[in-house]
Amino acid sequence: MVARPAAAQTAEQKGxxxxxxxxxxxxxxxxxxxxxxxxxxxAEKLYHAPPHLLYLAKAQLQLGQLVEARENLRTxxxxxxxxxxxxxxxxxxxxATPLLESLEPRIxxxxxxxxxxxxxxxxxxxNDQPYDSLFVGAARPIxxxxxxxxxxxxxxxxxxxxxDVAEGEKPNVEVTLDVPRPVAEQPKxxxxxGGGSSKVPAYVALGVGAVGVGVGxxxxxxxxxxxxxxxxxxxxCVTNGNCGPNDRTSIEAMxxxxxxxxxxxxxxxGVGAVGxxxGLVLLxxxxxxxxPPSTGGVTVRPVLGxxxxxxxxxx
Numbered sequence: 001m002v003a004r005p006a007a008a009q010t011a012e013q014k015g016x017x018x019x020x021x022x023x024x025x026x027x028x029x030x031x032x033x034x035x036x037x038x039x040x041x042x043a044e045k046l047y048h049a050p051p052h053l054l055y056l057a058k059a060q061l062q063l064g065q066l067v068e069a070r071e072n073l074r075t076x077x078x079x080x081x082x083x084x085x086x087x088x089x090x091x092x093x094x095x096a097t098p099l100l101e102s103l104e105p106r107i108x109x110x111x112x113x114x115x116x117x118x119x120x121x122x123x124x125x126x127n128d129q130p131y132d133s134l135f136v137g138a139a140r141p142i143x144x145x146x147x148x149x150x151x152x153x154x155x156x157x158x159x160x161x162x163x164d165v166a167e168g169e170k171p172n173v174e175v176t177l178d179v180p181r182p183v184a185e186q187p188k189x190x191x192x193x194g195g196g197s198s199k200v201p202a203y204v205a206l207g208v209g210a211v212g213v214g215v216g217x218x219x220x221x222x223x224x225x226x227x228x229x230x231x232x233x234x235x236x237c238v239t240n241g242n243c244g245p246n247d248r249t250s251i252e253a254m255x256x257x258x259x260x261x262x263x264x265x266x267x268x269x270g271v272g273a274v275g276x277x278x279g280l281v282l283l284x285x286x287x288x289x290x291x292p293p294s295t296g297g298v299t300v301r302p303v304l305g306x307x308x309x310x311x312x313x314x315x
Contacts, residue, residue, distance in 0.1 A: 010047075013046045013047050014046075014047045016043075016046050016047075017043040017044075017046040017047035017049065017052070018043075018047075020039050020040070020042055020043035020046070021039070021040060021043045021049070021051065021052055021055070023039050024036045024037075024038075024039030024040040024043060024055060024059075025055065027039060028055060028058065028059055031062075033059045033062040033063050034059075034063060036055065036059040037056055037059035037060055037063060037065075040052050040053075040055045040056040040059065041056055044056065049089065050076055050079050050081075050088075050089045050092035050093055051088055051089070051092045053072045053073075053075060053076040053092070053096075054073075054076060054092040054095060054096060056072055057069040057070075057072040057073045057076070057096070057099065058099075060072065061099075061103070064143055064144055064145065065143055066103060066106055066107050066108075066141075066143050066144065066167070067107065067141050067142065067143055068143075069103065070100065070103055070104070070107060070141075073096045073099055073100040073103065074100065076092060076093055076096040077093065077096045077097055077100060079093050081093055105168055106167045106168055107141050107167075107168070108141070108142050108143070108144055108165045108166070108167060108168060108169045108170065108171070109139040109140065109141055109142070109170045110139070110140055110141075110142045110147075110165065110170075110171055110173065111137070111138065111139045111140075111170070111171070111172045111173070112124070112126075112131070112135070112136055112137070112140075112149065112173050112174075112175070113136065113137055113172070113173070113174045113175075114136055114151045114158070114174075114175055114176075114177065115174060115175070115176045115177065116151075116153065116156055116158070116176055116177025116178060117156070117177070118153045118154060118155050118156050118177060119153050119177065120153055120154045120155075121153055121154045122136070122151065122152070122153050123151070123152045123153075124136060124149070124150070124151045124152075124175075125149070125150055125151075126147055126148070126149050127147055127148055128148070131149075139170065142165060143165075144165050144166055144167050144169075145164070145165060146162070146163075146164050146165075147162065147163055147164070147165060148160055148161070148162050149161045149162075149163075149173060149175055150175065151175045151177060152177075152181065153177050153181075154181075155180065155181055156177035156178065156179060156180060156181060157177060157179050157180075157181050158175035158176055158177050158178065158179065159175070159176075159178075159179060161173060161175050199282075201282050202280075202282035205276075205278040205282060206276060206280070210276070
């Protein structure tokens, strides 16, 4: 792409701005004030000219946007013009002064106060838009119209207060924090590092669940192996027709071990399911106040040693 000279860009922008301004003037004369304001605002962004600000402010006055109109008229009144400036620029600035003087008494001022026992993390909305808390208790210029105000703190919120404001009024509005906020909406306290709720309980619960599943899987294998050994020994004994007391004792011992391993496997899977479920809930909801996974008072610890497999714990 070939770079265009700055002068050519400026000339094109000026031409586009002039075209938009002409369209905006037609819209203003046809009382399409919203269209006029939009066109003059875009024209001003393309190329600064005092007439753009004048017509923009006039359109805003018709739309009831008194605060915005005043800011544009103030900008126009401070325009650094000289006798050499284009006559239309000088005429626009001269027209801004009486408009601004007549506008000042029309602008309403709202004084908003918030009362309540808890004002920590105060958030105020006016017509569902954030209202800077720095202006709470101070008079602030607003446009005429209908308003809805609500305030919220860390634990409380106010009822929604609705009111209408006419030109020149100076309403004093008070909202009271007297309604408890739902627990789910209350801000969570920062963790040890100030980065939100701790995930440690979730990871602990997931760890407990993983251990439980691991114990269940290991003892399931032992259960199946011991059951298979007992069945093989029984089949051999029956086939040979020579089952002595020692054989029966050995088979019964293997059956007892298989039953024990099966019980431990079920307990392990149960603990694992509870731990994993609790951990996932804590992890995805961020609720670290939930109770730790309960195992019904059961503590299981496998014991593996030379020529011995078993478990220890409390049931």
